[in-house]
Amino acid sequence: MKITMIGAGYVGLVSGVCFADFGHDVVCVDKDEGKISALKKGQIPIFEPGLDHLVASNVASGRLNFTDDLKTAVAASDVVFIAVGTPSRRGDGHADLSYVYAAAREIASNLQGFTVVVTKSTVPVGTGDEVERIIRETNPAADVTVVSNPEFLREGAAIEDFKRPDRIVIGVDGSDGRAREVMTEVYRPLYLNQSPLVFTTRRTSELIKYAGNAFLAMKITFINEIADLCEKVGANVQDVARGIGLDGRIGSKFLHAGPGYGGSCFPKDTLALVKTAQDHDTPVRLVETTVAVNDNRKRAMGRKVIAAAGGDIRGSKIAVLGLTFKPNTDDMRDSPAIAVVQALQDAGARVTGYDPEGMENARKLIEGLDCARDPYEAAAEADALVIITEWNEFRALDFDRLKSTMKTPLLVDLRNIYRKDEVAKHGFRYASIGRPD
């Protein structure tokens, strides 16, 4: 299959390179010329484990190319994926579809022969109808079917997720079987690996993505609230999570209490679902509450640090480890660290941060953040050390070294990666989430 991927970001680049690895001919198009010229030179604009090698081998095989020439790429393609961003629209929280619609317009005027246009971006229910309308209005002669195929990969494990998905969801309307055949061919290697292909209607497919993300966000928020209760009643949230997670109907994943969900998907997608539901007079109140509880939690984590440090941090130095919204990515979008650091700065502290891959993006998003080159430099003269993101390199910190450099040996572990006894034996005071002190 000849495939064009519009948008070479986290999803477009990973999907594009994986499709090339399956044996398809793939061209990734991005309107960010800097990104395309970097990719052409073999530089990967994002941090994602394994991506550099996979890109290099597929470029070498000739199956993966990068261009800013959308016209030529689209004209030669059997399938065109739209994988551009759909951020929250400023002001009202609806998904901003301007990039999707702009891509649809550009694609429309360059289509040649039968082409399947696939929305891979996360888009509100009904967006496929509008994409189709735009294409037909722009190019009435186009022989095209518009399909929905939402992406479920997780940053940090994106290649593995793409190559071994729990399922592939494909939404196709109408009785024309050609699009279904093309999509089956695109995903044939995964189908042969027994990944289930779930065919449904376009609108259902679009909603599956939001319902899935909202459910996961709710699950995280649920255990976070149980963690708060654990702190009040002297129970242990990790044991509660294990105790309920072993129930097959509940499952153990997404039951790790922490500083609240963040990232480039859950915050914007839960909000967009809330807005869509309100527009249809069927409010999704559980999701509305999830959004509100999670928003409040991030700053509450700042207050937790302040309380652990004695209630007044004006003039103190606080060190924070882990700034990205989760480990193994450089993505800082809507990371809980932003609100936590802000709350500490608002209370008068100077904050020094360290993150293995996120420093460059963090600098752009967190004003006034001092940056360190490693955890020990961050901790020098600090009155508290806060773990916000559970990168592996923070799992075996040298506490004696930390104690010798910190002003006050206090660890606030917002990811519960340590136990109190192992930290306390090095002379540290320790606070964590939902576990008895």
Ligand code: NAD
């Ligand atoms: P991103 O911001 O990393 O990448 C989007 C890219 O699209 C950018 O490089 C941008 O320059 C490019 N672009 C925008 N308009 C364009 C146009 N008209 N022509 C060519 N290129 C264009 O975004 P992302 O994180 O890859 O997310 C893309 C979509 O996938 C979103 O809808 C997101 O919700 C969804 N999604 C993301 C993830 C994730 O983990 N990041 C997972 C599943 C789904």
